[in-house]
Amino acid sequence: MLTALLIMAAIALVLGAALGFASIRFKVVGDPLVEKIDAILPQTQCGQCGYPGCKPYAQAIANGEADINQCPPGGEEGIRKLADLLGREFKPLSEEFGVEKPKAVARIDEQTCIGCTLCIQACPVDAIVGAAKQMHTVVEPLCTGCELCVAPCPVDCITMEPVAETVETWKWKYPVIEIRKRA
Amino acid sequence: MIQSPYIRKPASVQRVMFTVLLALTPGIAAYVWQVGAGILVNLAIASATAVAAEALVRRLRGRPIAPAIGDLSALVTAWLVVLCFPPIVPWWVTVVAVTLAIAAVKHLYGGLGQNPFNPAMVAYCAMIVAFPSLMSQWPPAGGLDFATQLDLILGGARNLDAITGATALDALRTGLRGAESVDAILRQPPFGTLGGRGWEWIAAGYLAGGLLLLALRVITWHMPVAFLATLAATAGAFWLANPAQFASPLFHLASGGAMLAAFFIVTDPVSGATTPLGKIIFAAGIGLIAYLIRAFGAFPEGIAFAVLLMNLCVPLIDMKTQPRVFGHRRGKSP
Amino acid sequence: MTKRLHRFKGGVDLDYHKAESAGVPIRSAPLPPRLIVPLRQNARSVAHGIVTAGEHVLKGQRIGEAEGVLGTAVHAPTSGTVIEVTEHPMAHPSGLDTHCVVIEPDGDERWVALEPLDHRSIDRQSALNRLREAGVVGLGGAAFPSHVKLGSGTGVDTVVINGAECEPWITCDDRLMRERADQILAGAAILSDLIGAKRVLVGIEDNKPEAIAAMRAAAAAQAAPIEIVAIPTVYPAGGEKQLIRVLTGIEIPHGRLGTDFGVQCFNVGTAAAVHRAFALGEPLVSRIVTLAGNVERPGNYEVLIGTPVASLLELAEPRADTDRYILGGPMMGFALPDLSVPVIKGTNCVLSASPTLFPRSKPPLPCIRCGECARACPAELQPFELYWFAHSRNFGKAQEYHLFDCIECGCCSYVCPSHIPLVDYYRYAKSEIWARERETRAADGARERFEFRNFRQEREKAEKAAKLAAKAAETKAKLAQTETAPAPAPTEAAPQSEDDAKRALIAAALERAKQQKAAAKPKNTEDLSAATLAEIAEIEARRKALGLSEGDAGDVRPALPTLPGPTTAATPPAPPGGDPEPLAREDRP
CATH class of the missing domain: 1.10.15.40 (Electron transport complex subunit B, putative Fe-S cluster)
Incomplete structure (x- = not known):
């Protein structure tokens, strides 16, 4: 009886030590x-x-x-x-x-832009360039389409435009096969 | 919309399956000649069952029926089931086996091309486990006339120990249990020059059909060669070690389902390995396991179990034997 | 002549139909009423247009400047007037638009002044530049710039000239070799010189005995070590990698260039174009195109780049039951979405397809893993495995099984007894993987910029706070010095006065802004019609009635962070490039 208890205790100790060692040895930095x-x-x-x-x-x-x-x-x-x-x-x-929308990028109507820099400040990814009282413009490839710049614009000159397909971004479609004709 | 290529080889699954059926005919002809026409009755029953089962299951699955019947794959399964079974097995065994093969083994996994196990072999194993005595009553070559065979198939009285017997493999096994030597056993009536009397001719028929498949490039050499070579090599090793206890490799090649399996069962593309090296490993594995079951297992014939066991290994074999890709150095795959 | 040939695995035997169009000599296609010259000649680069509508151009005049590493120049294929520079569908399976220069020929075919040049008289880089400026790209189909292929000029000892032309129906290279063998060999010699090669191998499939004979005759007259090799006819022996393998035994893996392995491959048409670019000074403005298939008069034509396919087809007279037109061969070509697309440098063939010639494929059956495709695959892939992964959109696994080593030759689809459009699945999987990689790259960039922006804002905030603290301390010290005794509580007065100063500053700024606004005049108020002026007056009246004046309009906008209200003055004011986060988030409904 006592031997059994001792063995169990020993096993528990060994396993506990192993676990403890592992948690230190294999500790993952960061998440x-x-x-x-x-x-x-x-x-x-x-x-x-x-x-x-x-x-x-x-x-x-x-x-x-x-x-x-x-x-x-x-x-x-x-x-x-x-x-x-x-x-x-x-x-x-x-x-x-919100709802899933096709990818769009912001476009600034350069005639209307007054150069207030609000959109530049709103842009989370620094995709709008310009300076105070200078016309702003969106660097299209950098725009993520987050729409955060649309609301702050005092003159509503920012519109979201869907990204058109180009030869570079065109994709082959999944082959459609008429096998599932229901009997 | 289907894109290029716009031209296609006039090949089809139907053509492949038809060639396989065609290649089985020499074996069947030899069967009818040596054993009797009862096998034709079984083939007819099995074919009808296969078509009915295929149609029924596809209907239940809501799939179009016509193309699946047209591809003839169900008939190939049905014929293989029958050719593995004793020719005088009652009709209902055939029906149950074929239905099991088509409905469960093939369609429960998604139909043609999806089954991980060889349907005919699953049916054979299930039947030999479920009806061991029915599945081991083989008529001796030329021992039963067609009327008797038909009567037995249609469920006639089955107290026939006098006229039915065991296969060569079975007899060998029983004889060895009785502590007789191989030489003595092989001089008994069920044995011919190489294997079972008459069955040698049937094996030759299968061999001829198999060579036809090879010539038409329906199958590659890898599987039949690896299977037969391993079976012969293993048998040969034991035979050389102790000729009194173990039969010769020629006997093993000519007996049981070895030839049928080599060209028609092991080569099933759906449930088998696909890479060149994988095919060799797969077929060699079947040959080895089949011999071990024949020599030491509980059943006289082990090919069916060997096939199923190797079917289990196919994904692993395929994964580990991916061939070298053009321009890549061997063994340097990512 | 007794060269030991190598073999590539796989491949298929096809019905070649070459005789139909190979018998007739190359004719010049007549000038079409309009030429549409795309500035984009391949999928990777677009030339920069340098002409405008109305301009008159001469044949061979540069109309597009080479841009980027893979760019080549684009030239006017004939003399005439530029009608417009516009978007027009291009010869691409997508049928998408691209920038095109539309030229109306004047019928004179007047060349610009051509300057022939001996490549040996100039240094290598200038010679490559000449090819780039002459717009010479691979004429085999991919339109890859030749000067890029010539690489660094070291380490290559073999130039392979591709005259295999393995696709059925196409005979443009065949005819070119029969009729202009001299030009091809001269071009091959130039290419060999430029790349520093020791030998030239010309591979021609043995189903073109006339071409082999013509090339051999021409080679015998040449001094350069050029060997004409007849290779077995197996599709796709004309694939670059397959041809190199057959002739040299070298295998070039995916993603590597031939130059890394000491061999480089050019099409026979490219070699001829190289010759013309140097010996005649001619830029690449035309090519030979096969018209074949379901037509009354198949044949080969010398076609100006930019000729619309529709006007080209008239020459061959497609039969009535033609239902599709295929650009390229039947194995790798694509059905044209639009017949107005122009011929480009990579266009080798326009095939008329009819249901009898190219039957619509039967509905696919499940894959039975028969392995036919693996036996046919010249890249030694396992096509059915790739199909399985592409089909189930398991792209990672597909890549692991070397999806990108697939050359899309179509052999697997050709032999598949289940009629599965295997190559379609690979194209789909490849473009999906590319799209995902693009997306990942974009997302990574966005993440980086977002994190940097956050870091920058934090830094600016910290700097601002430090500056303010320093200033406050300074003011405090100053106040303590000037008003030593009478001040009752200088510690509290300091921030007060600071606030006042700031307020005064803000007020001054506001005033300035107002003045500027008043001074600034909208640009669109000149030259207005009477009706518009009246309308404006009316609107102004309405605005007055509502209590809005011109100058107030700006105040309706949300407050700028640079003009903080008095309530926020006690906290450190937001920096000019201030933190927009709270603002942005408040604005969200």
Whole structure:
């Protein structure tokens, strides 16, 4: 009886020491989960999820504070990837945070722009160039389409324009096969 | 919209399957000549069952029926089931086996091209486990006339130990249990020059059909060669070590389903390995396991179990034997 | 002549249909009423247009300047007037628009002054530059710039000239070799010189005996070490990598250039174009195009770049049951979405397709893993595995199985007994992977800029705070010095006076802004019609009635952070490039 107890205690000790050692030896610096979630998020930095950027949202998901279906620009595919990563059930995008839209970029009507710099300050990814009282313009390839610049513009000269397909961005379509003709 | 290429080889699944059926006919002809026409009745029953099962399951799955019947793959399965079974097995065994092969083994996994196991072999294994005595009553070559065979197939009285017997493999096994030597056993009536009397001719028929498939490039040499070579090599090793206890490699090649399996069962592309090296490993594995079951296992014939066991390994074999890609150095795959 | 040939695995035997169009000599296509010259000649680069509508151009005059590493110049294919520079569909499976220069020929075909040049008289870099300025690109189909392919000029000992032409129906290279063997060999010699090669191998499929004979005759007259090699006819022996393998035994993996392995490959048409660029000084403005398939008069034509396919087709007279037109060959070409697209430098063939000639493929059956495709694949891939991964959108796995080594030759689809459009799946998977990579790159850039912006704002805030603290301390010290005794509570007065000073500053700024606003006149108030003036007056009246005056209009806007209200003055005011975050977030509903 006593031997058994001693053996059990010894095993517990050894395992505990091993676990403790492992937790120190293999300690992961930083939070890879947040990085992994952040890598899936589209980096629009639009704040539609209710957090001030993609990283904070990633942090919130990792902490269990936010759900995975709050990112409209990431869309269904983004939610699927998050669900895969976190081993959760897929759920449709929550309407509360917005709807999935085709990718668009901001365009400043240069005739109307008064050079107030408000949009420059609002742009989370520094995609608008210009100076006070100088015309501003959007650097199109850098624009994430977050729409944060639209509201602050005092003269409403910013519009969101869908990105047109070019030869560079054109994609072959999934082959459509008429095999599932229902009998 | 389908893009290039705009021209296609006039090949089709139907043509492939038809060639396989055609290649089975020499074997079947030898079967009818040596054993009797009862096998034709079984083939007819099995074919009808296969078509019916295929149509029924596809209807239940809400898929179009016509192209699936037209591709003839169900018939290939049905014929292989019958050719593995004793020719006088009652009709309902055939029906159950074929239905199992088509409905469960093939369609439960998604239909043509999706099944991880060889349907005919699953059916064979299920039947030999479920009806061991029915599945081991083989008529001796030329021992039963067509009327008797038909009567047995249609469910006639089955107290026939006097006229039905065991296969060569079975007899060998029973004899060895009785502590007789191989030489003595092989002089008994069910044995011919190489394997079972008469069955040698059937094996030759399958061999001829198999060579036809090779010539038409429906199958590659890898699987038949690897299978037969491994079977012969393993048998040969044991035979050389102890000729009194183990039969010769020629006997093993000519007996049981070895030839049928080599060209028609092991080569099933759907459930088999696909890379050149993988095919060799896969078929060699079947040859080895089949011999071990024949020599040491609980069943006289082990090919079916060997096939299923190797089917299990196919994903691993394929993954580990991916061939070198053009321009890449061997063994340097990412 | 007794060269040991190598073999590539896979490949298929096809029905070649070459005789139909190979028998007739090359004819010149007549001038079309309009030439549409795309400034984009391949998928990777666009030339910079340097002509405007109304300008008169001469044949061979530069109309587009080479831009970027992979850019080449674009020239007017004939003399005439530029009608417009506009968007026009291009010869691409997408049928998308691209920038094109539309030229109306004047019929004179007047060349610009041409300057022939001996490549040996100039240094290598200038010679490459001449090719770039002459717009010489690969005429085999991909239109890759030749000067880029010539690389650094070291380490290459073999130049392979591709005369294999393995696609069925196409005979433009065949005819070119029969009729202009001299030009090809002269061009090959130049290419060999420029790349520093020791030998030239010309690979021609043995189903073109006349071309082989013509090239051999021409080679015998040449001093340079040029060998004409007849290679077995197996599709796709004309694939660059396959041809190099057959002739030299060298295998070039995906993503690597031939120059890394000491061999480089050029099409016969490219060699001829190189010759013309030096010996005649002619830029690349025309090419030979095969018209074949379901037509009454198949043949080869010398066609100006920019000729619309529709006007070219008239020459061949497509039969009535033609239902599609295919650009390129039947194995790798694509159906034209629009017949108004122009011929470009990579256009080798226009095929008329009919349901009898190219039957619509039967509905696909499931893959039975028969392995036919793997046996046919010249890249030694496992096409059915790739199909499986592409089909289920498992792109990572597809890449692991070397999806990008696929050359899209179409052999697998050709042999598939289940009629699965395998190559379509690979094209789909490849473009999806590319799109994802683009997206990832964009997202990474956005993340980096976002993080840097946050860092910058933090830094600015910290700097501002430090500056303010320093200033406050200074004021405090000053006050303590000047008003030593009478001040009752100098510690409290300091911030007070600071606030006042700031307020005065803000007031002055506001005043200035107002004055400037009053001085600034809207630009669109001159030369207005009477009706508009009346309308403006009316609107102004309405505005007055509502209590809005001209100068107040600006105040309706949200307050600028540079003009903080008095309430925020106690806290450190936002810097000019201030933190817009709270503002942005408040603005969100």
